[in-house]
Amino acid sequence: MIEIIRPLTQLVNLQSPLSLNDYISEGGYQGASKALHDYSPKQVLDLVGDSGLKGRGGAGFPTGMKWSCVPMFEADDDNAPAFKYLVANADEMEPGTFKDRYLLEGAPHQLVEAMIIAAYTIAANRGYIFLRGEYHLAGKRLQQAINEAYQQNWLGKNIQGTNFSFDLYVHTSAGRYICGEETALINALEGRRANPRAKPPFPQISGLFGQPTVVNNVETLCNLPHIVKQGADWFKALSPNSDSGTKIYAACGRVKSPGLWELPMGTTIREILYQHAGGMAGGFKLRGLLPGGASTDFLLPEHLDTPMDFDSIAKVGSRLGTGGLIVLDDKNCPVAMVLNLMRFFAQESCGFCTPCRDGTPWAVEVLTRIEQGTGRKEDLDTLYNLCDFMWLGKTHCALAPGAVEPLKSALRYFSDEFEQHIDNGCCSYQQDNIVNKSLTLQSSQGGAVHG
């Protein structure tokens, strides 16, 4: 078997992450050092652009392009803003997604180093790690890493004798899914309600406290030390197809060994599911899967050979999202699964725009009745209408269209299931799944969908 190169995870140690010195002796901070000493910000920007790195937060936006929108100023320019900000999006609340946690807990210095590089490139002088509130351990380890970095002048004033200064803070979220949306995140950081902002202006121009701000996903950022150290071509070559680098894929549901694996970008679903996750657990058959977290469309067994990269997944009608597979088997009710997801989204809607705020609970209400066996034929029309109602362009942010994706695709692929529920007046899956236990609209917390 060929040795797979795993730049992101090679230094991960979940038990006890590397201290600054150990991290350095394993080759850490070489990327940052190279960037600070050998490259101008523009050169790093070009390097990242050339590498083809795309955002790992879900939308797959080219990182170099995003950064190139940040206004740059000469040192003596009066128009230069007092602050520019870099934010690491470590909110990770997408159901079925736990890749950032792995990186945060296992290699906190990698993120710190990455943020130094990114901040240097966009000339940001202040950085925040916006951390999911429940990630206590990651919070502790990050703070530890930051303290060490300050002690050895990898953070603070005139880093490593250069003109570049950068302060980095950990901010723990109060815990809302919407805080992961970058502009809602910025509002939350400012102490405001976590409602997404209207765009334009884009955060790169006017973000945190009105200043230029870049928000990147943790995994996106963690690629930077390696790109700087090894070059754009090396990074491109990591992947066999058009998207560059590696990707941390994950699988959960009724598979033999749920988990996550750093693999070349574009590894097929089949390989992830059957080689790495060990295939379906005993007695379960694959019914379908969400390829990249809860807010992506269902795919079917027939799509197993699709490479997990942005374009290929889009071609078969879904999205790469976070690359976390959520597997639906033949013993669990698809309607119940969609209901469970929809309850999560209804719970997490920020309440700003009408289609999402009032549409998701409405979908929950209809799905609940169908799942309980009191659905009516017209309910399916209502669901189709709601999918249409909450679709892209109609809402203020991408949460609602994300919520629609599993429902809309389930209505397409599992329409017979919905109809049977209505015709038979019951759910034919006998097992007691969590949905049947708590069929109230007021479920206290949305959660992940394991089993």
Place this chain on the structure above:
Amino acid sequence: MDDKNISAAQKVTVYIDNIAYQVSKENNLLAGVLSQKLNLPYFCWHPSMGSVGACRQCAVTQYQDENDTRGRLVMACMTSVSDGMRISLQDKDSAKFREQVIGAMMTNHPHDCPVCAEGGECHLQDMTVMTGHSVRDYQGTKRTFNNQYLGELVGHEMNRCITCYRCTRFYNDYAGGKDFGVYGSKNQVYFGRQKDGTLASEFSGNLVEVCPTGVFTNKVFSAHYTRKWDLQSAPSVCAHCSVGCNTSIGERYGSVRRVMNRYNYDLNGYFLCDRGRYGIGFVNSAQRIKKAQGINQTSPEKLTRLDVSRALAHFRDKRFIGIGSARASLEANFYLKQIVGEDNFSAGYNRQQMAVAKEYQQLLSDNFIDDKMLSLREIEQCDFILLVGEDLTKTSPRIALALRQACRNSGIEKAASMGVASWQDSAVRTISGKRNSPFFAMQPMATKLDELTEQCLLLAPDDIEQVMLALTTVLCLTDNEKSNYFHQEEWQAFTFEQQSFINKVISALATAKKPLIVTGDSLLSAKILLATNKLMACLKNQATPSKVNLVVLPSASNSIGLLSLIDEKSISSEQVLAKVSTKTVAGLICLEQELTVYTNEQLTLLREHAEVIIVLDHSESRVSQLADIVLPAAAISEGNGHFVNYQGRIQRFSQVHAAALPILDSWKWLSYIEKALDFSISNQATLQRKKAKPKENLAELHDYFSENFTLWPTLKDEQLEQKFVARMTKRASGRTSQSANFSVHEAKVVEDKDQHYRFSMEGNKPNAVKNMPFTWAPGWNSNQSINHHQVEIQGQLSHYSDDVYVSFNFTRESDKNVAVNDDTLAAVITDLTAKKTLTYFPQGCLFQGEWQSALTAEFQLLAHSLEKNPTLYLSTEFVESQGWEPGQWLNVSADNKSCFAQLKCNNELPQYLVYGNINDFVDHKSGLSIKLTEVSEADVIQYQKNRQTHYQHLKVIQQNTLKQLKISDQHIPIRFVAGGLDDA
């Protein structure tokens, strides 16, 4: 180029459902569509507050070109207008989506229109009908919320909320309120306070109009409720401060029910302050004077003119002093002055106030002969503010709100530089961050605007004057001279803060594009006005890049009208007393004047010496109680006339309903008095009008004035194209049967002799006149129908015509005659500068600051609210020197009164300066020497008990007033019985 031309130049072609329209590029697409009077539903957008894209109700389909048949859904309010753009309102996709939005909102909106106070003027009802949503699809249950007690003015019914965020955008973002917000998320978003309690904003009542549903309602209106369509309304002008906000007053069955904002492009726009909205309650108060007093009535049923003439005959050919008032109409004041003669005319001002008035006139004639003072709308466009000596949130609240908007201009400009239009509300706020236009303020007490200032100095009036003078000096100096001056003693006498204040003001002024200085007379300081004039003179000679604007704000609705009548012969209150004491005159005619300038002793003296005191007023006062003859005057809703606002703008208020006789306009009473007394002998100038006869209506009065007096400003009376405008709505119900319990015959419609409005539902549409009685348009039953009556959204009204202004050309023959005794004035001032005694300045009170509105039952409750204690702010230094603790209670005594207040510290205060919110001292605007003594705990407990008792007493008054109104609904006091003065 004026605004209209600018917008005309910016117009581009937009195809809406394939029809070409000329649409302004300055505003968003939604405003553009509505400007064409097309129907497009919306919720979260507000013409004054801009767009945030929350409700998604305004979706339209936009096409790339003629060949594009699919198009793309866009939110009209979030889309800018571009030349040649093509959109559709009628296409299936956008129409379906708009209907779905309503459907989604209705998943939680209760079906309680029949019992909802908003019903019949509800924007949600209108929009629901507009989208065609009529059948409910949602099968689930509805969410429920608890409602809150938000005080005496605003009701709360959260279940009706459709989560459009307008309320918080107004209350928090636009008006700077702190005690209101958004709580929760998903479909459980709550708009309210953290806990029950009175809303602290001076603008809370706007929630009623801003909220598109019945969540926030006018609580006073709800308590004595009627549907909008049953109200009789007329255009009015707010009687409670000098801004002159336009209002629409609604009445039914003889009692005033509510005040609504009446859109005015130049002034109030879409918002009123709470004093303006709720202060109308005085019209219904128990203190109203409804009968003539001191006149023998021949018939018990009615007072006749003969009765009045007989009562006055005794005084024929005697001289009277007339005391005018800043709350009476321009007509009444003018008339009074003509009747008594200029030697005997007083504004009711004492020497100090006369000195202020003189300086005020000087300031106006020196600065506003060619230019008009900025309108409120123009104030909002300023980008530098120096505010001198005013607590605007309490004296001219709507201007305070305008200054808040002016502060945003720096951020708006930044946004514009990034290509973000000003209507993109959330984007502009994002870009602005904490950026504020430069704002500097000086006044003796902390105010709500201080938080917006770059620097704010708390100073006594004389120190404010000193800073102004130094500012003027430094401004006039060259750089060389400056560095010299900075070494001089004069400059060194200022504190470091004061020095840096002056320097910062000067440097900010240098870059401002539209700088503004705001001052007023609320501290009764002639010196501040003089210093302002000097500063303006200096600025005029300076090569400042932009012209510096000045706005001066007086205290009352017609202060400037009164000021325009004061001349060198006008007498001060001291001179009135002297003239009466020496029997130079027979007596006094007090026109809507409660004579607060006099102490009780002085008033007794006046009473003893005057042969007769005639009072014309609508409510009882300490003067009316002493009067020989009291004539019941019309309150604002019952009369016709004009007020002159701070700019000199003459604005008409119109009769809403005919009050029960013998309540008459003051000017009408004056015409009777003129006839009965026949002053021709006492006054040369009046010889030629010997045949004075009572004036029946304003037009007659104006003709009479114009013929006889050159000083009377020509007021163009609006020409109506055809017939009359109805004061009632087309669907007003029950007018014909409202007196059926007395007689089955339909009551005769009272004829309005004065103007274009009819006490009826028959007549022209409300928008056929410049001053609309109320607003309505087909399909638009809420106040948002105003969209249909503007040339362009947020622009002028379709029937706009220019207002007339009083002249500010106060040239005097000589100044020596003006009734100022400089010694007395100096004495008052040295008292303050001695700085030995503590000088107290009252923080303004929205509910007590103006005499008429203060009679409103709800305002009395609010002014004496138990939610907060009377508080006294002292300098930390002083408090420590006394060994006192913040929170401690003290006895405050002055002016023969004493009361309790709780102590608080303010680090910014100079040692001698004290301010607070003690009810008893609210009138002592120019400062009051106070003594502080410690009090025992038992005394405080007793004091608090007394407060509670008093509060309960006021609560009972409120309830009784309401009860009385409901009783009188059963005995409609409308003048359908012929007879009385009116019909003579």
